[in-house]
Amino acid sequence: MNLKLLGSSLIIAGTALGAGMLAIPMVLAQFGWLWGTLMMLFIWMGTTYAALLLLEASIKSGGGMGMNSIARKTLGKGGQFVTNGLLYALLVCLLMAYIIGAGDLVRKVLSGIGLELSMVQSQIAFTLLAGAVVAAGTAVIDKLNRVLFAVMVIMLAVTLMSLVPTLSLENLLVASSSDKVALVKTSSVLFTSFGFMVVIPSLVSYNQEATHRQLRNMVIFGSLIPLFSYLLWLYAAMGNLTPAQMGTFANVSELIAALGTNHGTISAVLSVFTGLALLTSFLGVAMALFDQNVDTFQKNRAVTYVMTFIFPLMGALWAADQFLAVLGYAGIILVFLAVFVPMAMTLKVRRAPALSINTSASQAVAAEGTQAVVAEDYQAAGGHLAMAMSFAFGCFLLAAELI
Template identity: 75%
Template sequence: MNLKLVGSSLIIAGTALGAGMLAIPMVLAQFGLLWGTLLMLVIWLGTTYAALLLLEASIKSGGGLGMNTIARKTLGKGGQLVTNGLLYALLVCLLMAYIIGAGDLVKKMLHGVGIEMSMMQTQILFTLVAGVVVASGTAAIDKVNRLLFAVMVVVLGITLFSLVPTMSFEHLLDAASNDKVELIKTSSVLFTSFGFMVVIPSLVTYNKGASHRDLRNMVIVGSVIPLACYLLWLYAVVGNLTPEQLVKFSNVSELIAALGTRFSGIQVILSTFTGLALLTSFLGVAMALFDQNADTFKQNKAVTYVLTFIFPLVGALWAADQFLSVLGYAGFILVFLAIFVPMAMTMKLRSFEKQKSAGHEVLAEAYQAGGGSIAMGLSFVFGCFLIGAQLV
């Protein structure tokens, strides 16, 4: 067993598994499990295929490259500028949101042991400490993430095991709403929950000796893990609460409190899971931004460390109470970066291969995502669907 590939799949899964997982039952349960499950499968399939397109672009461009260089090789300077702008906006927004959420969590944890710190202090503390792990390299992130993910799986298992005895199959197929427009609006929440593609170039670099088949499986396995977690969590919550109850909740805290009436320890367990989910997501996103800065600016680790964390930290301190708003902006940017940019890259590379143009560094026997032009067309429709879901 290749532990680097296993760890890489867990980095993908950990990046996707954010605190938004807890909100999924609140946005989907009112439409019934059938429609909720179908929509989640569509989002997962579209996102995973787009990730495989980015994998193809990364491999064919030579591997060991960041998005900056891949974009320059495939889309030219104009495409490089657009890609970098989208990527920086996305990663900074995500890191801002995670720093805000983690700062609040650290503040509460320290308060529980008698240490009082301000929100600003806890955000700075978290960023500095977690940033050291990121600056240590992908191998260090891999090892830390394996441990964190193992604890997350145990915590989720305890939660599901605790909720199963009180589950009722009576409400599993109930739907409080048949409004399909409102159902489509939830696509942005689900799509952001599968936002792992930013780590792929870094993982291709990390697994230099891996075969193309291994890299493909790494992406697929990494995306299947959060899908399974989301579906199990959705079924467990809907089995314990009615759709009418879930619709009335205005935040995750109310959901956790309602589940607490069924199992007394659920609040501590889910708070632990939320903290771990934030941390694994932070590590994955920060790794992507760190490697992007290293690829773009070609500076030493100390300078790259400052470039990576100064803007997200300042932004988090400035917008300390805007966690959900910042995530909303990130979700809109992610559509363009995760769907349309990889599509443009692979179309250009495939065109180079057909023309057998000279002067382009394209691997002759490189990996290619399946499906051909039909799958590419469906991916374009998927991207348009996601934009429509956020604008409707």
């Protein structure tokens, strides 16, 4: 995998690795390491396969900067309208949540060095600066994200090295709850933690010279990074705190404080990790919305910059204390957009004559003489059985969101 594809995988991973990662032990610890691991693997497999379906639809439809073009080519005007509505609702909700979280973090950091800003000023400053990076293009985001992700990995490694020596196998094996309905409810939190699919159309356009196998590996590798990060963090936290202790925490800050009692550096390290996780998630989601606006409205980058960030910023200022509530709304929307819409797109491109959808793309590949196979040859593995299982997965998630 070349650096460009590696960077794209890190964008996928960075988009998924939001600050919600830190809450995962609080959600799963009560069920023990076995059920926690099985649920995490189940959610990862379902979301990754749905992402590969979207990859197939993106390739076979000839790509596009955003889901707008893909939906128009595969689902028609009605499907395009529904997809755009869901996508805008999701991305705006996510950006609102990230601006709220990042604004609070920026305010605390600046306060520590003697610069006092209000929450409103912090949110505006963060949005303007981070938004400028997004407007600079995917290549800039890619390069910056590599650096940020490297620092995140270092922070996570320091945390794990501090926690692993004091890990208790007894704590890992204890399950304080056998309530499987409660376990099912956790799937909504975990599913949102793997919400990276919105960046796939942008990355397909960014890696036009890549073969389909490379693009598939890009998605799988990018999804494996958050999976292993989540599991390692879950085991480390569970091994150092009893299920009874976990059950008393009302928020992530209390969890971090409890871990920091015996490990002095944990609080500072995890605070840095949280900030970087918010930033990388913001960059990935904002990139998807920016490219969607470029694809839909065909305006210059300055106008698109304003269109992309004005509504999330206004929403964040209006709902400054609703971080978790906004993420909850995003989770319900994500079920439809991340599972059912890619499935509908893929069914359409598999049934439709491939050349009528992607003739120009096939001709371009042939003319350039690249080693990439033509777009009509790519298909996510599994056939009808995997498609049916993906549909059942979506229904399961929807039920979990509504319980």
